[in-house]
Amino acid sequence: MLPTSPAFKKNATAALADVGLQRALERTKPHFQERRAAAVAALPEFEQLREAGRGIKNHTLANLDFYLETWADNVARAGGEVHWCATASDAREAVLRICRSAGARTVTKGKSMISEEIGINDFLEANGITPVETDLGEYIIQLGHEPPSHIIAPAFHLNREDWETRFRKAHKDLPADRVFRERRDLLTEARGELRQRFLAADVGITGANFLIAETGSSVIVTNEGNGDLTQTLPKVHIVLASIEKLVPTIEDASVLLRLLARSATGQDFSVYTTFSTGPRRPGDRDGPEQYHVVLLDNGRSGMLGGEFQDMLRCIRCAACMNHCPVYGAIGGHAYGWVYPGPMGAVLTPTLIGVDKAGNLPNASTFCGRCESVCPMKIPLPAMMRHWREREFERHLSPAFARRNLGLWAWFARRPGAYRLVSRAAAFTLGLLGRRSGRFRRLPLAQGWTRGRDLPAPEGETFFARYRHESRSRR
Amino acid sequence: MSPAGSRALILAAIRRNLGRGPLPADQAALLHARLGAHPRGPIPARSRLSRAGQLALFVRNVEKEYGTVIRVSDPTAVPAAVADYLAQQNLPSELVMAPHPELEALPWAERPLLHIRTGRAEASDVVSVQQAFAAVAETGTLMLPSAPERPTTLNLLAETAIVVLRASRVVGAYEDAWDLLRAERRDPVTPAPTGGFMPRNVMLVTGPSRSADIEQSLELGAHGPRRLHVVLIDDDEAASAA
Numbered sequence: 001m002l003p004t005s006p007a008f009k010k011n012a013t014a015a016l017a018d019v020g021l022q023r024a025l026e027r028t029k030p031h032f033q034e035r036r037a038a039a040v041a042a043l044p045e046f047e048q049l050r051e052a053g054r055g056i057k058n059h060t061l062a063n064l065d066f067y068l069e070t071w072a073d074n075v076a077r078a079g080g081e082v083h084w085c086a087t088a089s090d091a092r093e094a095v096l097r098i099c100r101s102a103g104a105r106t107v108t109k110g111k112s113m114i115s116e117e118i119g120i121n122d123f124l125e126a127n128g129i130t131p132v133e134t135d136l137g138e139y140i141i142q143l144g145h146e147p148p149s150h151i152i153a154p155a156f157h158l159n160r161e162d163w164e165t166r167f168r169k170a171h172k173d174l175p176a177d178r179v180f181r182e183r184r185d186l187l188t189e190a191r192g193e194l195r196q197r198f199l200a201a202d203v204g205i206t207g208a209n210f211l212i213a214e215t216g217s218s219v220i221v222t223n224e225g226n227g228d229l230t231q232t233l234p235k236v237h238i239v240l241a242s243i244e245k246l247v248p249t250i251e252d253a254s255v256l257l258r259l260l261a262r263s264a265t266g267q268d269f270s271v272y273t274t275f276s277t278g279p280r281r282p283g284d285r286d287g288p289e290q291y292h293v294v295l296l297d298n299g300r301s302g303m304l305g306g307e308f309q310d311m312l313r314c315i316r317c318a319a320c321m322n323h324c325p326v327y328g329a330i331g332g333h334a335y336g337w338v339y340p341g342p343m344g345a346v347l348t349p350t351l352i353g354v355d356k357a358g359n360l361p362n363a364s365t366f367c368g369r370c371e372s373v374c375p376m377k378i379p380l381p382a383m384m385r386h387w388r389e390r391e392f393e394r395h396l397s398p399a400f401a402r403r404n405l406g407l408w409a410w411f412a413r414r415p416g417a418y419r420l421v422s423r424a425a426a427f428t429l430g431l432l433g434r435r436s437g438r439f440r441r442l443p444l445a446q447g448w449t450r451g452r453d454l455p456a457p458e459g460e461t462f463f464a465r466y467r468h469e470s471r472s473r474r
Numbered sequence: 475m476s477p478a479g480s481r482a483l484i485l486a487a488i489r490r491n492l493g494r495g496p497l498p499a500d501q502a503a504l505l506h507a508r509l510g511a512h513p514r515g516p517i518p519a520r521s522r523l524s525r526a527g528q529l530a531l532f533v534r535n536v537e538k539e540y541g542t543v544i545r546v547s548d549p550t551a552v553p554a555a556v557a558d559y560l561a562q563q564n565l566p567s568e569l570v571m572a573p574h575p576e577l578e579a580l581p582w583a584e585r586p587l588l589h590i591r592t593g594r595a596e597a598s599d600v601v602s603v604q605q606a607f608a609a610v611a612e613t614g615t616l617m618l619p620s621a622p623e624r625p626t627t628l629n630l631l632a633e634t635a636i637v638v639l640r641a642s643r644v645v646g647a648y649e650d651a652w653d654l655l656r657a658e659r660r661d662p663v664t665p666a667p668t669g670g671f672m673p674r675n676v677m678l679v680t681g682p683s684r685s686a687d688i689e690q691s692l693e694l695g696a697h698g699p700r701r702l703h704v705v706l707i708d709d710d711e712a713a714s715a716a
Binding site: 024027028031032043044045048049052053056062063064065066067068069070072077078079084085086090134135136137140153154155156158159160163183184186187188191194195198199213214215216217223224225226228229232233243248249250251252254255257258265268269270271272273274275276277278279280281282283284285286287295297301302303304305306 | 478480481483484485487488489491492493496497501502505508509512513514515516517518519520535539593594597612613615620621622625626627629630631647648649652661662663672673674675676677678679680681682683684685686687688689690691693695696697698699
């Protein structure tokens with residue numbers, strides 16, 4: 001997927017004007033927040049689990065080489081195969097090689113963000129293999145040829161009419177005059193269509209929420225059961241996973257699983273939490289005959305030991321975007337690549353470069369809600385600030401912004417001048433805006449006043465007022 | 475890049491960025507010891523209850539997640555409970571059942587109207603009967619490890635999934651269920667020291683399949699079963715005495 005992140009501002013403006021998207025955002029945003037809050041309130045140990053979860057991930061990252069090798073040995077022992085891939089292109093080639101050797105024509109897919117990151121669908125199609133997304137949300141966006149707009153609810157931005165239109169267009173074999181009375185009818189139709197695909201597929205590709213070193217297992221978490229059908233029915237199961245999914249033991253995974261569903265959908269536990277270890281065993285009556293893990297680095301090892309290491313704790317629950325005022329206003333597509341919201345604003349510059357994604361860490365009010373709800377306590381605002389600094393150091397920010405920051409820095413370092421100028425400005429603006437208390441337009445502040453009024457100062461600076469009040473209190 | 479080359483490259487990059495070489499032997503030994511001890515994290519207090527309390531919590535949680543539970547006093551009552559459930563739900567009396575010795579030992583012949591096939595599930599199966607290995611009261615979760623006598627497809631393909639569970643196999647937390655698996659299962663393929671107990675697949679199932687992808691509104695019966703019905707055999711004297 002070609003990033004449109006450099007056009008973030010244009011994307012955001014378009015998103016704000018998109019009536020359907022705004023309706024979808026309005027409808028769904030509060031659900032995630034309320035459900036998470038209720039699930040967290042019902043578990044007194046939640047904070048303790050967050051601390052423990054952070055500790056587990058930090059421990060794993062500090063010893064990642066050891067745990068990866070232990071895990072890979074255990075995958076091999078269980079009869080599986082690990083394909084180490086330094087880059088996205090290595091990973092695409094590895095998947096294609098496995099599909100080719102299985103003689104695959106169609107491939108079913110469970111939900112996987114790594115699959116989006118490496119752009120596997122387009123690549124397989126270009127090589128004559130048909131990928132079929134089976135997560136309901138991923139399926140509908142595949143029908144619309146668009147990327148997901150949310151990491152756990154990919155069709156977050158769509159309304160019921162969109163589903164109906166796309167189903168009518170895609171499922172030509174069904175009667176054209178059929179009626180969709182309720183959401184259930186859409187679900188039933190998708191179930192029927194995809195059931196055929198599950199049975200016909202030669203290869204099933206899933207992601208992994210965790211990899212377990214102790215046992216060489218991969219873990220997926222779903223509510224629909226699509227991931228399980230994807231990995232159970234075809235002859236070959238391919239797991240797409242990145243190196244930071246490692247945890248040492250099942251007990252460690254259990255800590256993170258208690259955090260994941262609550263933070264994501266507000267469920268206590270997802271419907272299906274499945275641990276897969278190698279292919280079909282002697283005597284087994286079902287399950288794949290081959291088990292492969294395509295293990296992706298794609299720049300993640302470079303985040304270790306630096307200011308972005310903490311980001312590798314992310315378990316992809318989406319709580320940060322569900323609580324983000326910026327995401328809540330523009331949705332996920334405006335971010336222009338695979339990972340939206342605060343976690344995307346930190347991760348995307350690492351993966352595609354700050355020169356392309358520099359807008360994303362700037363699209364934050366720094367309100368800090370993302371960090372406060374993050375189950376892994378990732379300091380997202382601090383890391384966005386690091387990106388802003390890097391962008392500034394590399395002279396990537398616009399000249400206008402740099403000039404004004406320079407001007408501000410000059411005054412900030414000279415308190416006398418700062419007070420003089422701010423006193424004059426507060427006085428003048430206070431006088432000018434005395435009647436209405438606000439400005440509808442103001443020179444140099446159009447960026448603000450185009451969308452809303454600027455409140456007029458009351459004529460006094462903060463310093464002056466502070467002085468008065470502390471004097472009168474004495 | 476070849477996979478072997480990539481492996482060396484990735485490991486080298488990790489070590490370089492962590493500012494060290496391969497772990498010294500004493501540190502690696504500590505990590506091996508941690509893997510062997512697999513220490514538990516914080517366990518929520520909610521499931522630290524009497525046996526009877528844990529069973530009640532399990533039932534409450536299954537029902538909260540849109541599953542149903544029927545409690546029977548004796549294994550011999552299972553066929554009747556299954557037949558009655560299918561009749562109540564207006565479902566056909568044909569089912570596919572796990573070839574599990576505990577299920578096969580039940581007096582199915584007393585219910586001659588039930589047509590039973592044993593084995594894995596196929597796409598045409600409407601009702602499946604599975605044997606649970608254990609269950610977790612904390613969230614009303616069934617533990618279903620794959621085995622020749624417990625095919626995975628039975629958890630997935632039929633619209634109605636019936637699971638038979640003995641009350642003595644209901645534990646408090648996930649870790650307790652994993653302890654049972656660690657203690658009771660010896661895997662022929664992955665020998666000890668680590669991972670010597672894991673079957674190909676372990677499903678933790680909490681309620682019937684669902685999706686909220688359409689306008690974030692919950693609908694039951696996505697790709698897996700629409701109905702999940704647990705037949706709970708009260709074989710635990712500690713629990714029934716309390």
